[in-house]
Amino acid sequence: MLLHLAIKNVLNRARDYAAYVMACVVAMVVYFCFISIETAPIFKHIGMAGESLALGRILQMTGIVILLFVVFFLVYANLFFIKKRRREIGILSIIGIPKYQISLLFLVESLMVGLIVLMVGLFLGILFSKLFAMLLLRMMGIAIAMPFLISGQAVEQTIVMFGGLFLLMGILNSTMIYRYQLVILLQKMTFSHKVRRPNWLTYLGGILAPSLIIGGYYLADHTLTYMPRLERRFGFGVDLLYLLTILLFEIIGTLAFFQAYTQIWLQFERRWKHLYYRGTHLLSVTNLSFRFKENAKMLWMITILCAVTITAIGSAAMIYTYSQDALQQNTPIDLIYSQSQKPAVNDILTRYRVRPVSQVDTAYKLVTARFKVNSTVAKNGIRMDGAAAVMPLTQYNRAMAQQFEQPAVKLKNNAAITIINLPHTMLEAPYKKGTGVLRRQSVGIPLQIKQADTPKLRIVHLRKQFPNGAGIFFDGVLNVIVVNNAVYRQISATVMDRIYTVQLTTAQQMQKALMRELLQLSRNPRQHDYLVMQKKSGTTRYTIKTTAKHLSELSRSSVLLKQPNQAIANANFGFYLYVALFIALIFMLATGSIIMLKQLSEAQEATLQYRTLKKIGMSVNEIKRMIYFQILMLFLLPIILGSMHAFFAIRMLGLFLDNPGLQLAYLVCGLLIVIYFIFYLITANIYNRIVNAPLNSDGFY
Amino acid sequence: MAVVSVQQVSKIYGHRLSLVNALNNISFEIKSGEFVGIMGPSGAGKTTLLNMIATIDQPTHGRVLIKNQVVSRMREARLANFRRHELGFIFQDFNLLDSLTVRENILLPLALDKFSVAMIEQRLAQVSRVLGIGNLLARYPDEISIGQRQRVACGRAMITKPTLLLADEPTGSLDSKSATELLQYLTVINRQEKATILLVTHDAFTASYCRRILFIRDGQLFSEIIRNGNRQQFFNQIIDMQATIGGGGRYNAITPGH
Numbered sequence: 001m002l003l004h005l006a007i008k009n010v011l012n013r014a015r016d017y018a019a020y021v022m023a024c025v026v027a028m029v030v031y032f033c034f035i036s037i038e039t040a041p042i043f044k045h046i047g048m049a050g051e052s053l054a055l056g057r058i059l060q061m062t063g064i065v066i067l068l069f070v071v072f073f074l075v076y077a078n079l080f081f082i083k084k085r086r087r088e089i090g091i092l093s094i095i096g097i098p099k100y101q102i103s104l105l106f107l108v109e110s111l112m113v114g115l116i117v118l119m120v121g122l123f124l125g126i127l128f129s130k131l132f133a134m135l136l137l138r139m140m141g142i143a144i145a146m147p148f149l150i151s152g153q154a155v156e157q158t159i160v161m162f163g164g165l166f167l168l169m170g171i172l173n174s175t176m177i178y179r180y181q182l183v184i185l186l187q188k189m190t191f192s193h194k195v196r197r198p199n200w201l202t203y204l205g206g207i208l209a210p211s212l213i214i215g216g217y218y219l220a221d222h223t224l225t226y227m228p229r230l231e232r233r234f235g236f237g238v239d240l241l242y243l244l245t246i247l248l249f250e251i252i253g254t255l256a257f258f259q260a261y262t263q264i265w266l267q268f269e270r271r272w273k274h275l276y277y278r279g280t281h282l283l284s285v286t287n288l289s290f291r292f293k294e295n296a297k298m299l300w301m302i303t304i305l306c307a308v309t310i311t312a313i314g315s316a317a318m319i320y321t322y323s324q325d326a327l328q329q330n331t332p333i334d335l336i337y338s339q340s341q342k343p344a345v346n347d348i349l350t351r352y353r354v355r356p357v358s359q360v361d362t363a364y365k366l367v368t369a370r371f372k373v374n375s376t377v378a379k380n381g382i383r384m385d386g387a388a389a390v391m392p393l394t395q396y397n398r399a400m401a402q403q404f405e406q407p408a409v410k411l412k413n414n415a416a417i418t419i420i421n422l423p424h425t426m427l428e429a430p431y432k433k434g435t436g437v438l439r440r441q442s443v444g445i446p447l448q449i450k451q452a453d454t455p456k457l458r459i460v461h462l463r464k465q466f467p468n469g470a471g472i473f474f475d476g477v478l479n480v481i482v483v484n485n486a487v488y489r490q491i492s493a494t495v496m497d498r499i500y501t502v503q504l505t506t507a508q509q510m511q512k513a514l515m516r517e518l519l520q521l522s523r524n525p526r527q528h529d530y531l532v533m534q535k536k537s538g539t540t541r542y543t544i545k546t547t548a549k550h551l552s553e554l555s556r557s558s559v560l561l562k563q564p565n566q567a568i569a570n571a572n573f574g575f576y577l578y579v580a581l582f583i584a585l586i587f588m589l590a591t592g593s594i595i596m597l598k599q600l601s602e603a604q605e606a607t608l609q610y611r612t613l614k615k616i617g618m619s620v621n622e623i624k625r626m627i628y629f630q631i632l633m634l635f636l637l638p639i640i641l642g643s644m645h646a647f648f649a650i651r652m653l654g655l656f657l658d659n660p661g662l663q664l665a666y667l668v669c670g671l672l673i674v675i676y677f678i679f680y681l682i683t684a685n686i687y688n689r690i691v692n693a694p695l696n697s698d699g700f701y
Numbered sequence: 702m703a704v705v706s707v708q709q710v711s712k713i714y715g716h717r718l719s720l721v722n723a724l725n726n727i728s729f730e731i732k733s734g735e736f737v738g739i740m741g742p743s744g745a746g747k748t749t750l751l752n753m754i755a756t757i758d759q760p761t762h763g764r765v766l767i768k769n770q771v772v773s774r775m776r777e778a779r780l781a782n783f784r785r786h787e788l789g790f791i792f793q794d795f796n797l798l799d800s801l802t803v804r805e806n807i808l809l810p811l812a813l814d815k816f817s818v819a820m821i822e823q824r825l826a827q828v829s830r831v832l833g834i835g836n837l838l839a840r841y842p843d844e845i846s847i848g849q850r851q852r853v854a855c856g857r858a859m860i861t862k863p864t865l866l867l868a869d870e871p872t873g874s875l876d877s878k879s880a881t882e883l884l885q886y887l888t889v890i891n892r893q894e895k896a897t898i899l900l901v902t903h904d905a906f907t908a909s910y911c912r913r914i915l916f917i918r919d920g921q922l923f924s925e926i927i928r929n930g931n932r933q934q935f936f937n938q939i940i941d942m943q944a945t946i947g948g949g950g951r952y953n954a955i956t957p958g959h
Contacts, residue, residue, distance in 0.1 A: 277812045277821055286800040612796040615757060616810055616857070617785025619778045694777060 006108040017113060023077045023593055024117040025124060027070045028162055030586055032125030033132045034059075034066055036154035062579050066586055071165065073590050078169050080597045082176065084604070089177055103174035110173055114166030118159060125158065126150055132582075139574035141567065198263050205260025212253030216246045217644075220652045224426060228378065246652075250645055254303050257641065258296040263289060280626045283613070287630055291602075298598060299638050302591045306642025309587040310672060311649040314665035316580035318650060320573045321665070322657045327562075327569055329464070330471045332403035334509065335502040335518065336560040338472060340529050340546050342500060344521060345559060349502075352514045357503040362399060362468060364389045365493035366531075366542045368450040369481055371418070371459060375426050384420070387531065387542060387554075388479040389497075390449070391467065392488035399467035399501070409461070409482075416447055417461040417482040424464060425655045447481070450540075454491055457483065468499045474531045474554040495542045509563045522559040529558045581668070588672050592679030595635060599683050603690040610691040623692050628684045635680040639673060703766075704865055704897050705731040705754055710763035710773075712749050712920075723749040724760070725920040731865075731899060736891045738911035739901045740939070742946060746920040747901045748869060754899065755788060755867050756780050768864055785810060789858030789866040791900075793873040795850045797842040797857075804838040807856040814861070828856045831893070832886055848879025852886060859890060866890070868900035872907045884910040905943060909936040918946050 010017065037059065092102050129151075198206070219226065223242070230238045266289040270276055276285065292299070335356075337345045349356070369388035374381045393411050400406040409417065444458030466473060466480055473480065483491075509515065531554040534541045610623055650665060712724040723746045731737050741747050752758035753765055756772045765773040767787060775783060797806050805812075807828060811821045829835040832852045837845050842853065851871060858866055868887070872880035888910055890896045902908050909932050916923040923946060928935040 273818045277808065277816075277818055279813060279815055282801070282805055282809065282812045283798075286798070286805070290800045608796070609798060612792070612798070614781070615755070615784070615790050615792075615796075617781050617783075617788070618813060619781030621778065622781070622813075 003108060006105055006112060009105070009109055010112050017081075020077055020081045021113060021117055021120070023597075024074060024113075025121045026589060026593075027073055028117060028121030028158065029125045029128055030582075030589070031066060031070050031161070032122065032154060032158045033129045034063055034582060035157050036125070036129040036151045037133055037136060059579070062583060065583060067161070069586055069590055073593065074165060074169065075172075076594065077597060078173070080601050082173050083601065093177070099177050102177050105174075106177070107170040107174040110166060110170030114163065114170070117166070118162055121162070122155060122158065126155075129154070136575070136578045139578045141570035141574055198260070198267055202260045202263050205256040206264030209253050209256035209261035212249045213257065213641075216249030216253060217648045219246050219249070220648045223652055224655050232379065250307075251304065254641060254645075255296075255300045258292060258299045258303075258637075262292040262296075262637075266292070280618075280622060284626055284630055287626075288633055291630065291634060294602075295598065295634070298594065299634070302595060303638040303642045303645070305587055305591050306639055306676075307645035307649070309584045309591075310643060310646035310669050313580050313584040313668050313672065314646055314650045315653050316577050317665040317668050318654065318657065320577055321663075323569055323573055327566060329466065330469050331560045331562045331565065332465075332469050333501045334504040334562045336469055336472050337500050337502075338529055338556070338558040339498040339500075340544065341521070341558040342498075345500075345518075348514070348517050348521065352511065352517075354504070354508055354514065356508075357505055358402070359500065359502050360398065360402070361498050361500045362391065362395045363496055363498050364391045364395075364480075365488075365491055366390075366495050366497065367491060367493050368540050369447060369479065370450065371445050371447045373420070373422070373427060373445065373462070375422075382422070384479055386479075387474065387533070387540070388449075388481050389473060390481045390483060390488065390491055390493070392485045393482055394485055396467050396482040400465070402503075403467065403469075403501075404465050406465070411460075411482070411484045413484055413487060414455055414457055415444065415460045415484070416457045417463060418445075418447065418459045419463045419466050419480040419482070421464070421466075421470060421479075423656070424462075427462065449481075449491065451491065455487060457481075457487070468501055469560055471557060471560045472499050474529075474556045493542075495544060497544060515561070515564060518559070518561050519564050522557060522561045528555045530555050584668075584672060585675075588675050591638075592676055595638075596679055596683040596686075599631060599634070599687055600690070603687045607691050620692055620694060624688050627688045627692065631684040631687060632680060635676065635683070639676055643669065643673070702733050703730040704733050704735075704768060705899070706766040706769075707750075707754065708764050708766065710750075710753060710760040710765060712746070712753065712758070713761045714749075722920050724753070726763070727917070727920070727922050728763075729915060729922065729925075731897060733897055734891070734895050736888070736898045736910070736912045737900070738908040738914040739899070739917065740903060740905075740908050740914055740943070741917040741923070742903065745917045747903070747917060749920075750917065751867060751869055751899070751901045754865075755790065756784055785814060786861060787864040789861060789863035791851070791854050791858050791866070791868040791871045793870040795842075795847075795854040795874070797850060797854055799842055801841075802838065803834065803840055803842065803845065803853050806842065806853055807838075807860055809857060810861045824860050824862075828860050831859075831889065832856050846879070848875055848882055851875060851879065851883050855883065855886065855890075859894070859896070862894075864897065866896050866898045868898065870902055870904075871900060872902065872904060877906075880907065905936060905939040908939050909933075914939060914942075916942055916946060 089102060089106075092105075093099065219242070227239060227242055230242060266285050269285050276282055335345070366387055367390055368386060369390075370383075370385045372381045372383045393409070396417070397408040401408065411417065444460045447457040447459050449457065528546070530545050532543045532545055534543075613623060614620070646669070707727055707729050710724055710727050711722070713720050714723050715721040727750065739747050739750060749758065753760055753773070754767070756765075756767075756775070759773050763773075764771050767783075770783070772780065772783060798809070801809065804825065808821050808825050811824060816824075825838075826835075829838060832855060834849060834852055834856060837849060837853070842850055845853070851874070855871075858868075866887075871887075872883060875883060884907060887898060887900075891898050898911075900907070900911065908914055909928075911928070913925065913927045915925050924942065926935075926938050926942060
């Protein structure tokens with residue numbers, strides 16, 4: 001009998017259950033896809049990429065985050081669903097069914113729904129997991145044919161996890177009957193759209209909100225100006241405090257924004273009669289006022305979640321771009337080696353009969369140079385004093401054209417280009433950010449090369465791209481000075497060095513044995529070069545040795561190889577980006593569905609209001625427009641505010657990463673916003689269908 | 702001139718297997734400036750009839766004309782417009798919007814029609830003077846008494862100067878004092894503003910404020926009485942008619958059934 005009733009209930013309520021089942025299925029598919037990647041045998045065979053990844057650990061952590069979210073989400077959805085059925089419990093108990101039987105009924109019903117979800121979810125999960133796995137491989141830049149395998153472990157884990165969850169929720173639901181009094185269960189849920197006049201506290205909050213938010217943005221945008229100043233006064237501990245202040249400003253500001261600012265703003269609109277008394281404006285303003293008040297905490301939470309999600313995904317994308325840039329700058333060409341490694345490399349190349357596409361050698365001199373750049377992080381500027389590599393202009397131009405596709409530069413006799421390893425965001429005028437070109441009015445920075453008969457030089461360009469890659473220069477030197485060929489000849493140095501660059505064909509780079517040998521050479525610590533400095537009567541003598549005498553000596557890796565490093569970096573960052581994307585996707589789905597559920601649960605209660613409006617002469621279309629507008633506002637504000645928070649957070653991070661390209665970050669964020677927009681459309685559509693039925697829809701047959 | 706003309710209207714509800722004949726071939730007219738009541742026992746079809754005239758529901762057969770327009774065959778968008786301009790509604794449970802102040806509740810129909818602010822203010826002042834709610838305008842509905850709430854609902858119905866004011870059990874939620882007050886206001890509106898009022902009630906006291914009463918039973922027009930003398934006499938007439946409808950009264954106009 002009981003089972004019969006439970007089955008009937010589920011079938012009759014198929015429509016009500018549909019939304020709940022769908023939410024559960026989505027949660028499960030996401031969980032399953034993630035777990036199946038963690039356990040997929042294919043990822044154990046990836047070898048080289050897999051080794052360096054610590055793949056399992058990160059996947060495990062992410063799995064836990066996802067699980068927590070899924071639990072939270074399911075419990076939330078379940079609560080909404082069960083709230084609708086309070087009257088039903090009341091009626092069942094009033095006709096004399098004992099409490100334990102009703103409890104059992106609810107338990108059986110929940111378990112049946114759970115079973116359906118489990119079956120549908122697993123089926124879809126298996127379908128989608130392959131898709132996600134392929135996406136991951138694609139992002140890691142690994143080309144492997146993926147067999148269609150069902151991971152038994154993933155299936156088992158998902159069944160155990162979700163089976164347990166549904167059982168738990170069934171028990172939770174069935175205890176509800178014991179928790180409520182009959183009177184309360186039978187009561188019609190009254191719902192009032194009460195609006196309170198704002199008090200002084202609301203006004204205070206309303207003023208505080210924008211000032212806190214904008215203040216936080218200002219601090220974030222001027223981090224490199226204020227942080228060093230505070231550091232000088234209070235020490236480095238103040239950094240964390242500074243960042244926490246920004247965070248706190250935004251969090252409190254956002255809460256105040258939804259609690260108070262929206263109220264004040266809408267109250268203000270009410271005074272503006274010419275606009276307020278016009279069409280549905282009056283209704284929209286008051287309804288929004290009520291809804292913001294009612295949903296302030298939820299909107300706040302969602303704004304923060306949005307901000308975190310977009311920041312996470314945006315910065316992952318930014319770091320990806322940054323690392324690609326860094327790799328390109330460190331190793332701009334396939335193979336780079338120094339003079340000392342020439343025999344070893346040449347030996348390998350001849351043994352494998354490699355005929356490179358091009359082979360270029362560049363000579364440079366090591367001197368002591370001194371100059372100063374103004375910086376936002378140091379009050380008196382950063383003083384550069386020490387070894388520097390001097391390079392003739394023609395060779396510089398040739399290297400830059402080949403490796404970075406940069407146009408050729410011309411230099412006057414007393415002018416120089418300096419390449420320094422410092423983020424340009426940390427430099428202060430007179431350098432233009434980004435390009436690093438000195439402003440016209442300045443005549444350049446004085447550059448002193450410590451030698452008797454060198455002309456006085458001035459730096460006219462500051463750049464960050466090292467010809468032949470930053471990696472081939474000695475760690476601590478990392479200042480390259482480019483001068484006119486004539487000047488270069490005048491400079492006499494104690495030591496000269498040569499750098500060789502080789503461009504290989506794709507086929508050559510695919511030769512595994514060749515690449516392995518080159519990689520071994522580049523990773524061999526005994527093949528490093530060391531720079532030895534000897535101070536003698538004011539001048540420094542430099543010598544390059546292949547063995548270190550002191551640990552303090554500057555070293556460099558003398559063979560740089562692009563391809564395998566590139567592949568590893570691609571795999572790593574592709575993987576991180578994938579994980580970040582996955583989490584972002586879940587956060588977005590969760591936030592979207594939380595607003596959706598909340599709105600839809602309110603829709604039932606607002607039906608009467610919209611019926612009244614229709615009776616006094618609003619057409620179905622007018623109401624539809626009004627609903628779409630109101631829900632749009634409700635969805636839009638958190639995403640706009642969240643995006644703004646994220647924008648400034650990413651910008652701040654960009655300051656430390658020297659403004660890498662943000663296109664990828666924006667693209668990914670745009671994608672998330674599209675998902676969110678789809679949620680809006682669905683919510684508005686369902687809401688409209690609930691409250692905006694034609695008046696005479698009942699009673700016809 | 703007839704404001705409302707109900708012509709051979711029938712309404713059938715329900716499932717194919719259990720049809721309910723809510724209204725059965727009813728015809729009558731309401732002239733401009735009349736104050737008409739519709740009475741009848743529960744399930745007689747009073748509210749169905751009102752809904753039909755209110756353009757909220759459509760008849761199965763027959764047609765309803767308001768100001769010589771066939772409203773029973775109008776399209777939804779036009780109907781909404783029609784309701785807004787020609788009809789005013791007063792509901793049993795007021796249906797005021799909680800989020801709007803009294804002022805905003807009353808002027809809402811005009812705002813929807815995009816009247817000028819000056820016009821809105823003028824009409825608002827006039828309506829609140831007639832109904833005596835001038836000092837409540839800034840309050841919210843839950844800050845005033847239920848009698849006052851019904852007057853606000855009345856104000857919202859009146860402000861568009863509708864051709865026809867429809868009231869569905871307007872005193873149903875009120876205590877007797879508030880009910881008397883409201884009915885006096887309705888009488889004033891009827892006399893001073895020359896508003897045509899149609900109200901549905903099953904309360905004889907409420908009905909006694911009308912000038913004419915239509916009695917319906919089982920979906921058919923049962924009889925009609927017109928007020929000639931004072932209200933007390935009219936009230937007694939109504940009580941008798943109710944008894945008759947119930948069976949066994951003094952005015953057994955039609956012997957039912959057998």
